[in-house]
Amino acid sequence: MIRYALICDSAHEFEAWFRNSGDFDAQSEGGLVECPQCSSPNVRKGVMAPAVSTSKTEKAPDPQKAMMEIAGKVRSHIAKNFAYVGDKFATEARAMHEGDKPERAIYGETTPAESKALADEGVPCAPLPAPFVPPQAKKLN
Structure with a gap:
């Protein structure tokens, strides 16, 4: 799964999860990705920082x-x-x-x-x- 920061043509920012980058491209081209605020199908990927994994594993607190x-x-x-x-x-x-x-x-x-x-x-x-x-x-x- 991959999470993308997305922006519509009205500058509304939101996030969405996709199985991979190809799924985003296919869904976007098919008009299946739209802004939750204005329903615009004109959505593009925004700038986001990658999730970096380190060799040190930190266990989440119980x-x-x-x-x-x-x-x-x-x-x-x-x-x-x-x-x-x-x-x-x-x-x-x-x-x-x-x-x-x-x-x-x-x-x-x-x-x-x-x-x-x-x-x-x-x-x-x-x-x-x-x-x-x-x-x-x-x-x-």
Whole structure:
């Protein structure tokens, strides 16, 4: 497969893939290549840099592994800097928002209904995706 940078006679630039350079030529001559913006069949190859392969092969990073590494850093940050309040999260967050308790960084559990009520009241909070939730080590008495 080969990717070409293409330009139509109205100067619209776009890219397209072809099996080989002969396929582009044949399709272009047959009027099968057209600009996706203006449908002009008058399309030519534009200037593009070739993809150069080196002897050094670089393996693409595994996105799942990268995400889990980031999740581990977030978990560690939360465990170190936030207090776990368990199922008292809604009560604690609301009390801080209303000024009844001093503000501090907390995390814990809440029901979907409690979470919606907090949002409706303007209490700032957000759910943590499961991979980002640290072990519950800092229980509040």
